[in-house]
Amino acid sequence: MHFIVYTNYKFKTSVVDGVEIFFTVPMFMIVKDLSYTVEVKKSGLVVVKNMKIVGLHCSSTDLHAGQIALIKHGSRLKNCDLYFSRKPCSTCLKMIVNAGVNRISYWPADPEISLQNEASNPMTTDDAKLDAKAVERLKSNSRARVCVLLQPLVCYMVQFVEETSTKFDFIQKIAKSQPDLNTDFYTVCRQERIKEYESLFLISSEEMHKQILMTIGLENLCENPYFSNLRQNMKDLVLVLATVAASVPVFGCFGFYNSESRRTNETDHQDLPQEIARHCMIQARLLEYRTEDHKTGVGAIIWAEEKSRSCDGTGAMCFVGCGYNAFPAGSEYADFPHMDDKQKDREIRKFRYIIHAEQNALTFRCREIKPDERSMIFVTKCPCDECVPLIKGAGIKQIYAGDVDAGKKKADISYMKFGELEGVSKFTWQLNPLHANALEFRDPTARENGVQKTKSLDDQQHQSKKLCLGHY
Numbered sequence: 001m002h003f004i005v006y007t008n009y010k011f012k013t014s015v016v017d018g019v020e021i022f023f024t025v026p027m028f029m030i031v032k033d034l035s036y037t038v039e040v041k042k043s044g045l046v047v048v049k050n051m052k053i054v055g056l057h058c059s060s061t062d063l064h065a066g067q068i069a070l071i072k073h074g075s076r077l078k079n080c081d082l083y084f085s086r087k088p089c090s091t092c093l094k095m096i097v098n099a100g101v102n103r104i105s106y107w108p109a110d111p112e113i114s115l116q117n118e119a120s121n122p123m124t125t126d127d128a129k130l131d132a133k134a135v136e137r138l139k140s141n142s143r144a145r146v147c148v149l150l151q152p153l154v155c156y157m158v159q160f161v162e163e164t165s166t167k168f169d170f171i172q173k174i175a176k177s178q179p180d181l182n183t184d185f186y187t188v189c190r191q192e193r194i195k196e197y198e199s200l201f202l203i204s205s206e207e208m209h210k211q212i213l214m215t216i217g218l219e220n221l222c223e224n225p226y227f228s229n230l231r232q233n234m235k236d237l238v239l240v241l242a243t244v245a246a247s248v249p250v251f252g253c254f255g256f257y258n259s260e261s262r263r264t265n266e267t268d269h270q271d272l273p274q275e276i277a278r279h280c281m282i283q284a285r286l287l288e289y290r291t292e293d294h295k296t297g298v299g300a301i302i303w304a305e306e307k308s309r310s311c312d313g314t315g316a317m318c319f320v321g322c323g324y325n326a327f328p329a330g331s332e333y334a335d336f337p338h339m340d341d342k343q344k345d346r347e348i349r350k351f352r353y354i355i356h357a358e359q360n361a362l363t364f365r366c367r368e369i370k371p372d373e374r375s376m377i378f379v380t381k382c383p384c385d386e387c388v389p390l391i392k393g394a395g396i397k398q399i400y401a402g403d404v405d406a407g408k409k410k411a412d413i414s415y416m417k418f419g420e421l422e423g424v425s426k427f428t429w430q431l432n433p434l435h436a437n438a439l440e441f442r443d444p445t446a447r448e449n450g451v452q453k454t455k456s457l458d459d460q461q462h463q464s465k466k467l468c469l470g471h472y
């Protein structure tokens with residue numbers, strides 16, 4: 001893996017914006033109703049303070065995302081940067097501006113009060129147009145910068161994300177366990193995600209998109225080549241998000257399962273619906289792309305289930321914190337060694353300096369982890385021996401993680417404790433054990449470290465297996 005091209009110096013060079021946008025756009029794109037109750041067009045919102053995510057919100061049936069952010073953060077919104085998946089309406093904007101936010105960025109498609117219907121049927125209502133005017137007035141009289149959230153991706157970003165997604169452990173695990181699979185399941189999953197995200201984030205008719213842009217004060221983007229560039233940049237981002245999402249695919253009986261024999265009815269240990277677990281793991285995968293480790297990117301995100309259902313469109317789920325592996329905050333590129341285990345001199349290896357994804361998520365969390373709440377961490381890699389006691393000590397109840405490294409003892413980093421960890425439920429990416437029991441019956445060695453081992457090809461065969469990438 002080679003992350004440096006895109007991620008190092010992220011706060012220090014011109015790559016900054018590309019990476020920042022790449023990360024925050026998909027983050028808000030996939031903040032969604034984690035309770036899956038209603039079928040209305042949702043809007044997502046990421047709240048960032050001092051470069052740290054302090055809130056991930058989603059509109060509910062009664063409230064817009066901006067209103068929810070106001071309820072949750074109040075005057076703490078002062079100096080925050082807000083990333084909206086749709087242009088905020090005047091109801092949200094007036095409160096946000098009043099709270100003293102610093103910058104409001106929005107995805108240039110459908111505004112929060114939909115103009116889509118109006119564009120197809122001008123006889124409906126004038127409300128959306130009136131609202132758009134009010135938004136413009138609030139914007140011009142506010143100290144907050146209100147801007148379109150879109151930039152071209154850095155060169156090779158799409159290719160890089162494709163490569164890293166096909167190599168991701170979950171995809172490899174499926175490929176390994178299903179050697180006879182003759183259809184390219186990864187490409188199929190990716191196409192499904194592209195379709196889903198396009199319907200959510202793009203306006204299919206160019207004409208309708210132009211009309212909406214004009215109504216929301218972006219007429220300067222309606223002329224070519226600006227309009228075609230805008231649509232191409234939007235499509236690229238949707239494509240990148242779909243590609244990352246496809247690495248945690250909806251595929252056969254694979255999902256996050258706890259294969260330990262102890263079954264419990266305690267809520268703390270009950271698993272999340274697969275769709276929600278997958279959704280949170282995709283968020284962790286996005287964080288992974290911000291790593292400062294040249295070789296291995298890891299992302300982690302912590303959510304908690306509040307006792308009472310909150311006003312947020314994310315259901316009872318509330319965001320606690322997130323992180324990725326990186327050198328100590330504020331350090332410069334050459335301050336610490338970047339070498340791995342293969343470097344003979346132990347003094348110049350990265351391991352004693354790099355902060356793990358889970359450690360950053362815990363350190364920079366924006367909320368306490370409460371003992372009476374079901375809290376859960378999603379990590380793209382197996383928690384190592386440094387992190388397992390931290391996660392348990394912090395009172396996190398559930399871990400959703402990759403387990404490919406479980407049980408491995410490397411020179412400077414070991415993954416021995418995860419298998420033995422008790423008191424925290426572990427959900428790893430594997431075949432549903434109900435389905436896998438049949439396999440195990442035939443192959444009693446199919447279990448390792450309390451984790452279901454997938455049926456494997458030998459590594460040689462696996463390496464040569466081609467997961468061909470579809471082209472969009």
Ligand SMILES: Nc1ccn([C@@H]2O[C@H](COP(=O)(O)OP(=O)(O)OP(=O)(O)O)[C@@H](O)[C@H]2O)c(=O)n1
Binds near residue numbers: 293325357
């Ligand atoms: N749960 C984990 C596991 C690892 N890491 C990070 O992952 C990197 C180490 O990954 P690992 O695969 O153990 O070592 P590498 O040297 O990258 O790879 P290998 O030795 O397998 O070639 C480090 O940056 C470490 O901080 C992490 O953040 N969270």
